[in-house]
Amino acid sequence: MADLVYRNIMKDLKNRIQANEFESKKLPDERSLSESYGVSRSSIKRALNVLANQGIIFKKRGSGTFINPLYQKNQTIFQYEGSNLGVTDSFKSDGQTPQIKLLDFKVIPASEELQTELFLNPGEFVYEIKRLRSFDDSPFMIELGYIPIRVAPELNKERVEGSIFNYFEDATGTSVTKSFMTITADPSTKEDQELLGLKPVEPVGVMEGIFFLDDGTPFEVSNMRIHYKYLNYNTFVNLDEDK
Amino acid sequence: MADLVYRNIMKDLKNRIQANEFESKKLPDERSLSESYGVSRSSIKRALNVLANQGIIFKKRGSGTFINPLYQKNQTIFQYEGSNLGVTDSFKSDGQTPQIKLLDFKVIPASEELQTELFLNPGEFVYEIKRLRSFDDSPFMIELGYIPIRVAPELNKERVEGSIFNYFEDATGTSVTKSFMTITADPSTKEDQELLGLKPVEPVGVMEGIFFLDDGTPFEVSNMRIHYKYLNYNTFVNLDEDK
DNA sequence: AAGTGGTCTAGACCACTAC
DNA sequence: TAGTGGTCTAGACCACTTA
Known part of the structure; x- marks a missing residue:
């Protein structure tokens, strides 16, 4: 390599x-x-x-x-180089301490929507992982993720309190390199306000995405509600098509 | 070609x-x-x-x-194919009628920030173009754009009420194919609320970007404040780097 | 006319997957 | 072992820019 x-x-x-x-x-x-x-x-x-x-x-x-x-x-x-898979990585460089608080962790049957997005068969199960991410004790993102148990059978409570992508890459050697992201904005809900310390008038940015492994296998569906001051998504778009 | x-x-x-x-x-x-x-x-x-x-x-x-x-x-x-230079194009397909209302159009000296971003010399002038974009009479975006007069000396009030990119491509044969975009969310200002018909608690999405011509010349700096229900930015990210 | 990037070819050898 | 995609080479010719 x-x-x-x-x-x-x-x-x-x-x-x-x-x-x-x-x-x-x-x-x-x-x-x-x-x-x-x-x-x-x-x-x-x-x-x-x-x-x-x-x-x-x-x-x-x-x-x-x-x-x-x-x-x-x-x-x-120009931070493309590092990673723009998500906000996660963009904040690593700040010298601040990243924290993850696990809010919820369970296994549920995949909904129809998840079956489509993760390419699952009816009856398959997924982890539902809800986490609150902070830097230096100030929360900036509520992350709700769904991962098929089939692709990551070894997940447990402890591993989910760190970087799932890193754990997965270390454990299996395959990494998450592709994603579809949709970015929207939304008024904050009561829960957003409580967890992220927002005033009612302050919004959240929403990033929803599907993350894929190298070989195209869908790995995770994620919904991230982000304190509006911390959402900063940069992209370089080149419509030349040929690359 | x-x-x-x-x-x-x-x-x-x-x-x-x-x-x-x-x-x-x-x-x-x-x-x-x-x-x-x-x-x-x-x-x-x-x-x-x-x-x-x-x-x-x-x-x-x-x-x-x-x-x-x-x-x-x-x-x-998967709408990458068409264009994701901005929200503009993503809405063309809806079968709705796009409208542009010119709010302001003048020529001003480029600020220091604009000089940097558009690679201008001190003293150079730019168009300041403020437009309200709607679909079927419902406004969804306030667009504040800056274009150097040097790269588009032929702009006038009429041309600015349509697609500037299309006009420019027709007129010069060079097209706008690259951009840096930054996406954030923001509480709505009074002006946002009035122009976009938002409640005080409803936010805007903000897309700021620099658009480039094929040859790398910066063409426009744009700041778009978008009704949160209409901001929907999709990207396909591939970290393989090699393309 | 000279210089520079773009396209395309033909083929060698390597790395990974499946059987 | 056979099949498949990945990397790399050496070189021909084309298209555009600059002088």
Whole structure:
């Protein structure tokens, strides 16, 4: 995994960009890079494409490859690299202490809706996991998740009080890399107000999503109600389609 | 543009998937496709990668290429294809009539923040465009946009009452294909309540974004305050990084 | 005309899965 | 062991930009 040619070059170029090595904001042309790295031009293209998809560089046919000026200026909005699977990860970097309080944990039969979303057969069971997430003792998110027992039979109360994704990745070697997310806003309910410390006039952001494993297996359906001050979802959209 | 090999194959495969031609949910292997389409395997891979990025198929090394079961089941959440540059486009399909009311339109010097975000020199001017967007006479979004006069010198009051992106694409041939979006939620202000018909307790969703042209030129900074019932932002996230 | 990125090919070899 | 997707190469030719 770590020995992929294009990936190493991608990382190296990213470091060189961050180190401000290319003051002209222009990268060497692909044929030069091919020669200096001692790899084929295809591999260079592939590395550059990954960087372009992350919004770090952009390519202009006939002119060259340039560094996105916003990348160095405003690195906070370019957090694609780490993860934007959910808010969870976006807050890890703050140096604050993340906490998880388990509100509810049980096994129930999958509703019809869950059967569809998680691709389950009638009669299959799911964990229902309700958690309150905080940073430095201030709660920011109520998370209601459903995970089929079939895909994660080893879950228990203790494991659910930490990162389920991390536990699952450690235990099985497969990771959660794809998701559909829907983002909406909603007035806060009484429960939101109590758990998140909101005034009645203050809203929550709602993120609903289905998370998938590498191989396409649906892993979790999650509904997250988030203190409006903490919802901050960043995306980089590229409609070029080809990536 | 329309004669690209991988693009044509991509479209053809998408049609065949939608026509339910592959009942086993499994596509032919890449080498067979290569032969039957009469192109190199690289081109097949490229076509398949685009489909995989759209979440339509997924590939499993050693096993084959499969159709994402959710694609056929729940096509509504897969609207990546059309556009998710903003809410604007997501609502076009509803068969409702979109309306734009121009609230304000002037030219002002770019603030420091705008200079940074739009990559302008001090002293440059931008259009400030404030619009209220409705469907069937019910307002759903207040849009405050800033566009450098340098990149769109031909804007006028009339053109701003329609789709600026469409006008610009028609006029110049370059289109807006990339964006950074930040999504948050916010209690509604008095103005929000008046313009969008909200109760004081009802919130707005806020989408802020920078839109870029193909070549990376920043085109617009936009701040959209959206009636919470109409904010519905869908994304497909793929952390595989390589695309 | 020279330079640069884009598309496409033909084929070698590797890594993983299923039988 | 056979089949499948992943990585990588070396090179041809095309399309666009700049001078």
